[in-house]
Amino acid sequence: MILSTTSVIPGSEVTEILGLVKGNTIRAKHLGKDIVAGLRNIVGGELKEYTEMISEAREESLKRMQEEAEKMGADAIIGIRITTSQVAQGAAEILAYGTAVKL
Secondary structure (H helix, E strand, O other), rough: OOOOOOOOOOOOOEEEEEEEEEEEEEEEEHHHHHHEEEEEEHHHHHHHOHHHHHHHHHHHHHHHHHHHHHHHHOOOEEEOOOOOOOOOOOOEEEEEEEEEEEE
């Protein structure tokens, strides 16, 4: 399956738009890593625990979006966007969405 942030795929023509597909997840780090990140926030530097959490969540959201497109029989997903929002203290939602198409 081709995944693209653009609305066109060079060398291919969209023959059918199947519709919106999306995948999301909400993630939070466990208390121990949250404490370490809090301490690092005081002294400065990258909050690696949160970077890891968001990266894992992004991959899971993309995977779920792709699975939804595969169920629809899509060849590609175009116009992919990813959003992040805080849903609770220390928890974030990652939402990936795009348009499933046949090429």
